[in-house]
Amino acid sequence: MKIIQGIKKTKESFVFKDSAQLKEPLVLVFGNRYMLESDDIYAEVKDLFPDGHIVFGTASGEIIDDKVLNDSVVLTAIEFEKSTIMVKRSNVKDHDNNEINLGESLMTEFPKENLRHLFLISEGSTVNGSALINGIEKVKDKNVKLSGGLCGDDDRFERTLASYNENPKEGEIVAIGFYGETLEITSANFGGWxxxxxxxxxxxxxxxxxxxxxxxxxxxxxxxxxxxxxxxxxxxxxxxxxxxxxxxxxxxxxxxxxxxxxxxxxxxxxxxxxxxxxxxxxMSSVDDIVHGAYRAAEYAMRGRKKNPDLALLISCIGRKLVMDQRTEEEIEEVKSVIGEQAFISGFYSYGEMAPFNNQNECKLHNQTMTLTLFSE
Known part of the structure; x- marks a missing residue:
């Protein structure tokens, strides 16, 4: 697995810590809604990764490594060396705002053979996340795990955007299917409230x-x-x-x-x-939330054969408001459990998707830290 990460500040270009040539990478782009509303954002990322599978999602705070940023865009590009991905999208308007039907329809677009995990980036301000998950769970195989999150818009609650290989827009649900016998993917969540x-x-x-x-x-x-x-x-x-x-x-x-x-x-x-x-x-306290993030990481690591190469973190905007200046402490706790070797990316959301500990069926959560860990 090859991974590179970059950060874009307002009116600036992406800055990358490392450089590498990636072949048909999955490119995850999470950022401030005002910045992702730019007409040029997709073209800018497309120039960087011409053959990339580019997925956008608005955030209530951006996570990269052990940092929590605001008013920025974070980019993580991943080339899977032994595995493959498939990305599908749909819009709530295409299904008369029936999220159950949308979930069923979206799931049936994925070939079943060797499908290991489905990761969702969903519109967050109008979608009923529970219904969306229920639709997917109705038709997916039990051995296929599901995780993800609802996009955020800081604490404004005005509009959220997502997209696949186009400029971000409202009402979009993007599903990423991960295929391959060599993949190890685990997910977990915990709150602290x-x-x-x-x-x-x-x-x-x-x-x-x-x-x-x-x-x-x-x-x-x-x-x-x-x-x-x-x-x-x-x-x-x-x-x-x-x-x-x-x-x-x-x-x-x-x-x-x-x-x-x-x-x-x-x-x-x-x-x-x-x-x-x-x-x-x-209700909760800063210490309770930090401890909850530690517990979530412990659950996600439980039973793993390999340390993760990549960790996608989705935490709730409510946790961020409680923690305020100490927000990064929950990311630091996660990193202390999963290890320094893992690339970390993610965002603060309006809802998190993951199974309860020791359960297969995915649920919609709020106010939790949710991790999805990847290795090949």
Whole structure:
């Protein structure tokens, strides 16, 4: 596996630490939304990698090595020496905003033989990530793992962009299939958030839209808890996500509020909130988040035969807001576990995709550190 990385600052060209000739590389480009809106961004990367498979995604902060950057674009180009990749894309508008159908359709485009892993870079501001994952899980083989994330837009929640071999645009979902018997790919996630306050029942919801808790408007209850911070919604909601437990036996999922519907007095979350689920508010500290990143890395490394050559990290914008000036500490913790040999890239997101520890089926998470580790 050959890897080179570069960084682009505003009104500057990409700067690369090392140089190498790569053949048909996978080129992952994560960056600030304003910079990826440039009409020239695809042409610029295409000039650097004429035969590259170029995948873009907007970020709420860019990760490269053990650094977290803002207002930049980070690029990681990977040539797989013994393995192959296939990239497919679709748009929610092509499927009448039905993410389940989109997920099913996208998955069927990938030949099954020797497919080891699927990595998703998805529109983050309008897509129901839970439904997208459910569609893929309906048709994919159980031995094929799935991970990825929802694109971010800092804490603005205005629009997110993604693309494959074209300028980034809204509504795009890009799937990267990894093929080859020599590939070792593992993924894991962990949060570090603690539930507090009374447990409430979801009495009215539809998909990822939450209307009522205990028969009362959910938004009114949430505003009561936030107090003065309610004026800063939806940004302030990132500091107090929801723990959602669908059944007594199920693992609790963390859900971030992406937007507010004042007309219907409802909250739009990154993933599904089924009726009958039990919900609690959550909070965290910097130390808890850092420890959560360490735990995620431990889970991702568990049982691996080789140390990873590449680590794709997707962490949540809510974690970044809590950590503030100490954000890089969670990346440093990950690096201390996976080793100095691994190239690290990634972004801060509106949602993370990975299975729970020791499970096969992928879920949408919020407020977690999610790792996908690669070696050949």
């Amino acid at each position: 603690t539930a507090f306050g009374p447990e409430r029942i979801v009495t009215k919801s539809k998909g990822n839209v939450l209307f009522e808790l205990d028969g009362k408007p959910a938004l009114d209850l949430y505003k009561t808890y936030l107090g003065e911070k309610a004026k800063e919604l939806p940004k302030s909601a990132l500091l107090y996500p929801l723990s959602v437990k669908s059944t007594e036996e199920s693992e609790p999922l963390v859900r971030t509020i992406l937007n507010i519907d004042h007309e219907d007095n409802a909250m739009i979350l990154a993933g599904d909130v089924p009726e009958g689920a039990r919900v609690q508010l959550m």
